Amino acid sequence: MRRQVLLFIWALSLTSVFGQVSYSIPEEMEKGSLVCNIAQDLGLDFNRLKSGRARIHSGDSAEYIELNRDKGVLLIKERIDRETLCGETTPCALHVQMILENPMELFRITIEITDLNDNPPSFASSEKRFEISESAVIGSKFVLERAIDADIGVNDLQGYSLNPTNNFELKLENQADGSKKVEMVLQKPLDREYQDQISLLLTALDGGQPRMSGTMQITVNVLDANDNAPVFTKSVYKSTLTENSPRGTNIITVSASDKDGGSNGEITYAISNSKRRLSEQFQIDRKTGEVILIGEIDYEKAKVFQIDIEAIDNGGLSDSSKILIDITDVNDNCPQLKVLSKSDTILEDSPENTVIAMLRVNDPDFERNGDVKCSINDDIPFKILKTMNEFYSLLTEVALDREVASQYNITVTCSDEGVPSLSSSVTLTLQISDVNDNAPVFERSSYEAYIVENNTPGLSIFTVKARER
Structure with missing residues (x-):
């Protein structure tokens, strides 16, 4: 270790x-x-x-x-x-x-x-089927599902292989999020009369020791006549979405065109597999290309989403694009206060800056929405100081006097700088313990009396009184 x-x-x-x-x-x-x-x-x-x-x-x-x-x-x-x-x-x-x-x-x-290499690469589907025309031209591309590996670094997904390679070769393209776009590219013409079905095996490998892998079976059914693949109007679609947006929110509509007529020109849209299970949060209408929010969006968990999409015609030809969605933060979290330690009593002769409580304050929001300031109620002999990031100490500000106040209720209020501002508070009760710090005091500063001569011995003249604070 x-x-x-x-x-x-x-x-x-x-x-x-x-x-x-x-x-x-x-x-x-x-x-x-x-x-x-x-x-x-x-x-x-x-x-x-x-x-x-x-x-x-x-x-x-x-x-x-x-x-x-x-x-x-x-x-x-x-x-x-x-x-x-x-x-x-x-x-x-x-x-x-x-x-x-x-x-x-x-x-x-x-x-x-x-990280340990304890997760193999895996595909969401064990099998992928394509319907490809024998007239497909050399260089035609077919988008493959990406594998997912929960590990990171060298233990994460490192590469793919495709076998056999008689008709198709594998093409990998680096993406902005660090993943790879996986495509199968036709390198030799298809001949339905010679072979009407082709079986291939796509293997995903990680870089751990020992290396782990996952596989997906690919079946290509060779068809007749589909000369043109769909083409998206944009290579990248961009949109913004506020966190906590309701389900059913229309995010963006994508579009692709196909020069073929009839059924070969009919296009359906789909969300490709990715490292995040985006299908649980977003949905695309197969016919219209409208992208809808179906899950919950939390800025504190994810600030941006990249959705890989496909346009597929009835002949099996396809094109790919991506949608980048920037998530906007809202002030939806109150500061969270946690009392780590506190004193219930304190001696009245405790020195200044004696710590009576330690608190942790955290706000999951970002920037101004997550910036927190703490204060205490006025007219009490205490102060609150930030000692480390997220940590505060409550201290005495001056010497205490139990004869002035024997108990204090200290309310700590922490507010963020969002608009509107959100706040949380906690009240601590502190008892002041007495020490012998006051001498007796006479009720008068001087006493006077007149005595007649020849008074009887033992005669009371006057009574003096003293009290203790």
Whole structure:
């Protein structure tokens, strides 16, 4: 296991410490496997982990990592599948926090998950059929389905092969999204009288060790007379779509033409297979070429879509094009507040800048819609500071006095900069504990009395009183 450790610690005040470490582990490690010796890497004593009630906070994500306080190590709690956790996103990482108390400390832990070659390339269909006229000209192209490989990097799909190659050769064309357009090109004329059906095997290979592959059977039925292939009016169609658009939204209409007459000139449209299951989100009318939204669009998950489309005539000839859809963000997420640690009571003689709570604030939106500012209610002796990205600390601003106020209700409100702005808040209750910081005080600064001579001994002159704050 390759492990990389990065440690960075700084002090906000005498009562709070923050730090950061980074590691790298492969996916699919067994439950209970060792990730790291976190105590050793951070220079912490085992007793400190216990006395500080050390715990791991993983936010809203699944809890894949657990802390063993007795040994001071991080372990695999649940088997991690990189493809399930991150999909196509790279690098793939878990971001967790380790929190200690008395005094409060926060350590950010980043664990990069590296890819294993555990997914073979696969085709959505096991078989593809073409009806091709024997009059098809040399160089005629036929769009093939692309394979999908959930792995990344060298473990991802690397290439294709087509066998046999008597009549057709394989052509690969690089796409803007890093994938390859796969086409079968006619290189030798077809003769229906000699062979009315041709069987080919398309194989997709990845680059892992050992290499994994997937196959699709291609059957070509040789027909008569279809001289012209469909041609799209554009090589690339572009459109924009606002996230959260309702199902049924008309996105764009594509068009292709075919010079052939009759049934050979009739065109149908289809969405080609891609790495994303776009058929679950978009639908194209086979006759009109109208592209309709049928699923949910979330800018936070995908900012742009590339849809590969085909126009196919009744003779089996086809052309391909693509649709690029830019997704526009809307402010549809409120800031999310999470109290990581807080004090319920504090001594009135605590020094200024004593940390009483630590919070994490996150807004999944982007740019101004995701920019968050936090504030607290006025006229209280506290302040809130941003200590790291997404992390805030609540501190005392001046010395406290229990005789002035024995309890405070502190409301933290976090608002984003979207239009309209969305906000969330949380209220913390803090009790102020007394210390013996006030001397008794007489009710008067001076007392006077007149005494007549020869008064009886033991006669009461006056009574003095003092009170304590």
